[in-house]
Amino acid sequence: MAENLALRALISQQTDALVSELYTDDKVNARLQTWLAKVPDPGVANTYSYLLSESRDFSEELLYRILTKLVEDGSLKLKEQA
Numbered sequence: 001m002a003e004n005l006a007l008r009a010l011i012s013q014q015t016d017a018l019v020s021e022l023y024t025d026d027k028v029n030a031r032l033q034t035w036l037a038k039v040p041d042p043g044v045a046n047t048y049s050y051l052l053s054e055s056r057d058f059s060e061e062l063l064y065r066i067l068t069k070l071v072e073d074g075s076l077k078l079k080e081q082a
Contacts, residue, residue, distance in 0.1 A: 010066060010069060010070075011062075011066060014062060014065045014066050014069065015062060017065070018058070018061055018062055018065060022058075022061070023058070028054075031054070032050075035050055
């Protein structure tokens with residue numbers, strides 16, 4: 001159970017760090033404005049695709065950060081490290 005709590009703490013810490021670095025109001029708004037400049041009248045399908053893309057970017061970065069920390073502290077070994 002302690003390992004589970006440590007993993008949950010790591011996930012929480014990395015999520016908070018990611019949000020504070022890349023998902024502040026100004027940064028999210030800047031990305032949105034950049035996208036809207038390319039797609040001036042997006043419609044529902046394009047807006048949904050944009051939101052899915054943002055969600056995927058967040059998920060990928062969070063997973064990368066968590067797995068990197070686990071590899072760095074030796075909790076997880078990659079095949080080439082085994």
